Amino acid sequence: MSLLVSFLVVQFLAIIAIPFVPVTWKGIIAYMAIMLNALISGYYALQTLSGESFEFILNGSAISGLIRIKIDALSGWFMLIINFVFLTGGFYGLFYMKAYRDQKNNLSFSAIVFVLLNASLLSLCVIQNGFVFLIVWEIMALSAFFSVIFEHENYLTLKAGLNYLIQSHVSILFLMLGFIWVAIKTGSFDFVAITIFTSENQESIGLMLFLFFFVGFAIKAGFVPFHTWLPYAHPVAPAHISGIMSGVLIKIGIFGILRILTLIQVNYFVVGLIILGFSILSGLYGVMLAIMQHNLKKLLAYHSIENIGIIGIGIGIGSIGLGIGNNLVATLGFAGALLHTLNHALFKSLLFYTSGNIYQAAHTVQIEHFGGLIKKMPQTAFLFLISSLAISGIPPFNGFISEFIIYSGFYYWLPDAELGQLLVIIFSVLALVLIGGFAILCFTKAFGVVFLGSARHTFSHSIKEVSFLQLLPLYLITLLVVIIGLFPQFFLQMMNPTLILLVPNPLDSNLLIQDKMNSFIHPLTWSLWIFVLIVIFVYLLRKFVLKKHRIETAETWACGYVAPNSKQQYTASSFVRSYSKLFKPILSFIKREKDVQGIFPTSGMYETHIYDRIEKYLIDVPIKGYKSLLGRFVFLQNGKLQFYILYGIIFIIAVLCIPLFYELMISFLEFIKQI
Amino acid sequence: MLGFLLILIASAFFTGIIIRTKSIASGRKGPGIFQPIKDVVRLFRKGVVYSQTTSFIFQIAPTIYFSSVVMAMFVVPFGPSKGIVSFDGDFIFFAYILALGKFFNIISAMDTGSSFEGMGASREALYSLFVEPAFFILMGSLALITGHTSFQGMFASLHIGSYLSYALALIGTFVLMMIAMIENSRMPIDDPKTHLELTMVHEVMILDNSGFDLGLILSAGYIKFAVYGALVVNLFIGIFPLQYSIPMFFIIQAVLAIGVGLIESFMARFRMGHNAQFIFALTSVSLLIFFGALLILGKFA
Incomplete structure (x- = not known):
């Protein structure tokens, strides 16, 4: 109980304090609040990952009923991700927002909504009551909206923000329908009611309920075709907000889907197929459009859709595994999804922060304007390179590990799959491979055009690397990206309680699955280590050999042409021209x-x-x-006061007439209730 | 370990045989089959010239490309004897580690700021994207037939019994060889001997590399050919004892190399614009293997 009180007190104090402190302190106060939140929630989250779970019950109101707060391993995993991304993102934001010091009020507001966003995301992971969940969901949606429209004097920013606001309310609508449906039938908003409701009713009703929740969460997560808000909202937000949105905000949709899967009693096989279908569509469509984007941040936003697709493929496999009773496949699917959730939170936020560095240096994120940035911003270039490799799923970085686990989920499903399922497997693998290939095409384009070659555009200001402190959180994320890539066992071990929660099975079979997973993860890790050693060896060899030889520099060979200039370089559009013609x-x-x-x-x-x-x-x-x-009714809005008074009078008369139709309305309501 | 050594030996003569076959087919005497290796050794002894436009990416890329191919070589088994590393799903690792090499190759070409190299990079990125699915479906089909998901497990329990499985092995050979040709930028897709930079793919990407780096890239190409050759060999040797399988290895590798040489001598390259479709069509050939596998297992019943 004291936990909740202290948690609320932190938010309250921060929100009260921020408007009154000097402008340099606003960000720091917000950051301190986030640190305290991270301390409080991280303390519990870490304990859940060793298998414990905590439950508190609050006396709610008459409407909400008892409010159950439960911190289990699933919430723990997501809370840790949220905390890490907020801590690094907040730190980065402290420096990124320095350029806006003159907008005092705007800064206070953005600091407040930042704290609220953090607090609401953390609370969403633990609340077990539909009514309160919806309220907090709304707080989250609104604070994200206000964070996005920080530069609201720009028309496009406001438009993108409103687009997001409306779509996130469509999402709330679907969630509300789901929760209220259950509440009407069972009389309780508690999450347990979902389990009771679906186990008492037919499967088709459970499936219907699942679809309501799925659509609601999918809008937030950005599954195609519910993704349309995402490519607008991400590019216009400040870099740290984009990173956080892509890193954790859309992941709360994934969390929702996983949470509902643990609660709902449905035919998991069908549900898995549905999720798999949407995910493959998201993965392919997201990356195919990402390739064509020439705004760096928009490109990254489309990649978020792609990665949500990959996570979804993992969840789909997991759910199918539950449906066919193959716990190994289920565990691998969910493990891949959970690990990829963490991985994507890391490398995608890193990519957004590096693009923020570029924006700060060049005041634009149009890919075609750049070239040769690696010489002016070597550290940013290095960080961008690592995260591009990680997001393309290339070893020895973290993205590869999670994709590998998802692949193994598919291949372990092969032996006991029937004909139709085999086709599902082979086409899903086909999709996953294509997604990986497209990602490589996209990131070789992004990295190659932005950082390599020579400058395509002369900026009127000099381009400088950002300060070391601003780069510090980025290095921290990179470190984790590399560690997950080279020591995945540790993280898989940590994830185990969450997996047990998602795939309920007896302890001994869980141990067997662990053994099976280790049987390929260990040698895989060894291979990655061997690879790193080979690279180091060849590199040293090369260095040793080259010492004895002459090293010269000269012009790039232009096939005999002696006056090449930077305009002749391959541009981003030309790089993807054959692709765009093909598709x-x-x-x-x-x-x-x-x-x-x-x-x-x-x-x-x-x-x-x-x-x-x-x-x-x-x-x-x-x-x-x-x-x-x-538009056909625009004559009603004719700007004449007399008409408006007339409308008012008509309305009042209509209200006065209600008693006349009272009987009719009652019978109509009865009729509706009968349906 | 055996597989590693054999591939190393095979890579020493594979490309040489191709070049020799081509020269004989065109009525020339041609260089000896170890000429490519001699070329590489000569390159290793030379100095390097770097472009002013390039950055450290250009300098580390050949190293990483070479290492990735060596790592891929570690994974390939030889019949029942395992590769240096072997685990469930190692073929995924195989494909992705090669992708790492390609990624660096592509960005190192972009690093030079040359329009020609950018062109090659763009093509390479597109082609390698389309070639992967064929490989994964082929391996998936093998996994389906044998019930194993590691290279060694699949190849060791691949019994060639019925006519259908002979047909499958032949189609598998075709797919693997085509993948090898595409990965090494050989004839139907790319002409390594073309003299026009506009029509090159791989060759144009390494225009600016010289000395040790060029040597690394070339030798990586030789190894890559032998690696794919070894995969083809593995389709056939199954559980033969070593005294038969080792000579078979070299015979099959030599036959493949001669085959590649003959194709290069008597076939024109495809139109550049249609290459991507052609490569993707390879996936449907792999799907044929997959359906063949379904037939063998009686899944259609």
């Missing part, structure tokens, strides 16, 4: 061009933008139709 049927472009005409040539222009086809048909076209429908 023309799937991608869609907006082209704008104006030819150079006349005897005295006027200026010409040509620009292309990639257009998200799903966004077009799911969001833009319906909204256009809706707007044209509402």
Whole structure:
């Protein structure tokens, strides 16, 4: 109990203090609050990972019923991720926000919502009461919205923020429908009611309920086709907010799906197939669009969709494993998903922070403007390289480990799969491989064009590396990326209680599964170590040999041409041109061009933008139709005061007439209840 | 360990045989089969020239590329005897470690700031993206037939019994050899002897490499060929005793090398624009193997 009180007191004090302290202290106070939150929650979270769980019961109101707070291994795993990302992101933010010191009020507000975001995300992991969950979910959505629109004087930022706000309320709508449905039928908002409700009813009802929750959480997580808010919101937010959003905010959707899977009693096989389907779509679609993006942050945002897809593939496999009763497959699927959740939180936040460094140095994130940044910002380039390798799932970094575990989930499913399931396996593997390949194409493009070659654009200001303190959290994340890549056993061990929670099985079979996992994770780790040693050996050999020889520098060989310039370099668009030609049927472009005409040539222009086809048909076209429908009633809004008074009078008369229709309304309500 | 040594020996003559075959086919005498190795040794003794545009990426990339190929070589078994490392799912590791090498190759080409090298890098990235699925489906099919998920487990228990499995092994050979050709930028996809930079893929990416680095890249290419050759050999040798399987290894490798040489001599390269589709079509050939595997296991019944 004292835990909760102290947790609330921390938020309260921070929120009260932030507006009154000088501008340099605002961020520090917020950061201190986050540190205290991390201390309180981390203390419990670490204990849950050794198998314990904590439960508190609060006296709620008449509406909510008793509020159960439970910290188990699943919450513990996510709380630790949230804490780590907030601690590093907050520290980075302290320096990133220095440039905005003159916007005093804006800074106070953003510091407050930052603390609220942290507190609400942590609370969402532990609350076991649907009603309170929804309220906290709303706090989370709103504070994320306000964090995103920090630069709200920019029209595009505000538009992206509103887009996010509306879509996250659609998400809340679905969650609300789910929770209220259960509450009406069972009379309780407690999460246990979901288990009771679904075990008492038919499977189809359980599936329906699951779909409500899934859609709600999928909007937050950014599964295709519910992803359309994500590529707008991420690029406009300040870098540390983008990193946190991509690192943990969308993961709370993943947490929700996992939590519901532990509660709901459904046909896990069907549920697994549904999740797998959406995830493969997300993974492929996300990365295919990411390749075409020329705004670095938007590119990263599409990669978040891709990685959510990979995590989802893991969850899908896990759920299918539960459905077919193969605990090894289930464990591998969930282990891959959980580890990839952590991994993605690490390398994606790192990528966003490095892109923040670039933005600070160059004031733009348009890929085509850069080139040769590695010479001006070597440390940022190095960090970006490590995280690009990790996100492409390349050994010896962490992304590879989680993808490897997901692959093994598929291959261990092979022996006892039937014909239809075999096809599912082979096409999922095909998708996963393609996702990996696309990611390599995308990140060789991003890294190659931004950091390598020579500068394509002359900036009017000098480009400098950011300060060491600002880079410090980035190095910390990189360290973890490398450690997970080279010592995955430790983290898999840590994850074990969470896995037991997700795959309930007897202890001895759990030990068997652990053995099985270790039987390939250990040699895999050894191989990675051997590889690192080979690299070091060859490198030293090369160094030793080269010592004796002449090393010269010269111009890049331009095949005989003697005056190459930086404009002749391959650009990002040309790098992916053959790809875009190949996938023309799937991608869609907006082209704008104006030819150079006349005897005295006027200026010409040509620009292309990639257009998200799903966004077009799911969001833009319906909204256009809706707007044209509402446009027909625009005569009502004619700006004449007399008419508005008339509307008021009509409304009042209508209200006064209600008793006349009372009987009718009652019978209508009865009719609805009968359905 | 045996596999490692054999591949090392095979890599010494594989490319040499290809070049020799090509020269004989075109009526020339041609260099000896160890000429490529001599070339590499000569390169190792030379100094290097770096472009002013390049950064440390350009300098470490050949090292990492070479190491990745060596690591891939460690994984490949020889019939029933394991590779230096062997575990469930090692073929995933095999593919991904090679991807690491490719990643560095691509970015090192971008590092030079040359438009030609960028062009090669773009093509390489696209082609290697499309070649992976074929490999994974092939391995998945083998895993399905044998019930094992490590190279060694699969190859050791791959019994060639029925006509159908002969057919599968042949298609498997075709797929693996095509993958080897694509990975090494050989004929139907890329012409290593072309004289026009605009139409090169791999060769244009390493235009700026010289000396030791170029030597590393070239020798990595030779090893890669022998590695894929060894995978093909593994499809056939199964449980033969060593006195038969070791000569078989060299015979099959030599036959493959001659085959590659003949293809290069008598076939024109594909149109650059259609390469990607062609490579992806390889995946459907792999799917054929997968369906063959389903037939063998009677899953269609």
